[in-house]
Amino acid sequence: MTKVIALANQKGGVGKTTTAVNLGIGLAAEGKKILLLDADAQGNLTDSLGFHEPDSLSVSLATMLLKSMTEEPFGPKEGILHHHEDVDLMPGNIELSAVEVALVNTMSRETIMRSYIDFVKADYDYILIDCMPSLGMMTINALAAADSVIIPVQAHYLPAKGMTQLLQTVARVRRQINPKLAIDGVLLTMVDNRTNFAKDISFVLRRDYGDKLRVFNTEIPLSIRAAETSAKGKSIYAHDPNGQVAKAYASLTKEVQDNGSERRPTRQHKADQTR
Numbered sequence: 405m406t407k408v409i410a411l412a413n414q415k416g417g418v419g420k421t422t423t424a425v426n427l428g429i430g431l432a433a434e435g436k437k438i439l440l441l442d443a444d445a446q447g448n449l450t451d452s453l454g455f456h457e458p459d460s461l462s463v464s465l466a467t468m469l470l471k472s473m474t475e476e477p478f479g480p481k482e483g484i485l486h487h488h489e490d491v492d493l494m495p496g497n498i499e500l501s502a503v504e505v506a507l508v509n510t511m512s513r514e515t516i517m518r519s520y521i522d523f524v525k526a527d528y529d530y531i532l533i534d535c536m537p538s539l540g541m542m543t544i545n546a547l548a549a550a551d552s553v554i555i556p557v558q559a560h561y562l563p564a565k566g567m568t569q570l571l572q573t574v575a576r577v578r579r580q581i582n583p584k585l586a587i588d589g590v591l592l593t594m595v596d597n598r599t600n601f602a603k604d605i606s607f608v609l610r611r612d613y614g615d616k617l618r619v620f621n622t623e624i625p626l627s628i629r630a631a632e633t634s635a636k637g638k639s640i641y642a643h644d645p646n647g648q649v650a651k652a653y654a655s656l657t658k659e660v661q662d663n664g665s666e667r668r669p670t671r672q673h674k675a676d677q678t679r
């Protein structure tokens with residue numbers, strides 16, 4: 405069965421795209437069939453995989469969402485690109501901004517991405533969605549289509565307020581659209597192990613959210629090697645195979661595969677335990 409995972413955090417620059425690339429390619433290296441979906445109008449995921457001019461692509465996720473909206477027929481491989489590290493990509497670009505506006509006045513506006521994914525998913529073991537850095541209609545669509553969410557959090561910032569909003573959005577999507585939506589976990593990214601501050605953030609996150617949310621054991625270290633990969637259009641495994649970041653993403657890949665994630669809201673979980 406295909407597992408659809410959304411990488412979401414409305415704060416920008418937290419490592420969503422880098423995680424989509426390296427988790428996706430990590431899973432592909434384990435023999436899984438992977439589709440990466442660039443649901444961010446900035447097209448960073450598309451760019452990071454070596455398609456450096458996302459806005460010049462004639463077919464992108466925006467095209468496919470519009471076709472899904474208007475029920476225009478299309479083939480399951482239409483617009484899908486292939487990256488040489490064995491992942492497929494449905495690219496994203498600036499046209500997604502217009503689609504996001506169009507969605508507001510569309511019937512089933514929250515579930516257009518789900519319709520698209522349902523149509524293409526038979527060929528894949530995992531579909532990873534790189535979300536926009538906002539909680540707008542495109543992110544709601546991603547959450548409505550997903551089985552689970554991974555929340556990358558940049559270790560330099562205490563995520564308190566943003567995290568509450570994101571968790572409220574996840575809870576609302578669960579209640580109203582997608583009851584099966586689970587949170588796989590919070591992933592600490594860009595961790596500078598030379599500082600106590602990073603250790604403090606890790607501690608505070610686990611203390612404040614640990615009973616509600618899993619925080620992945622794997623933490624992604626801060627490294628210039630990771631920042632270099634997008635310009636090269638390749639993964640960290642190809643760019644710096646023996647480095648700390650490659651090791652960390654390989655370990656995250658394992659954690660995601662063995663995932664005994666938090667499958668339901670905490671309240672329900674407690675109710676189950678008292679039965």
Ligand SMILES: Nc1ncnc2c1ncn2[C@@H]1O[C@H](COP(=O)(O)OP(=O)(O)OP(=O)(O)O)[C@@H](O)[C@H]1O
Pocket residue numbers: 415416417418419420421422423444446448536537593594595624625626627628630631632633634649
């Ligand atoms: N582990 C890391 N160490 C150092 N730099 C990193 C690391 N991971 C990502 N970066 C860099 O930090 C920046 C933000 O990362 P990324 O694009 O993955 O975040 P994002 O959450 O997808 O951002 P956006 O919200 O803009 O889509 C990029 O320049 C990226 O190359």
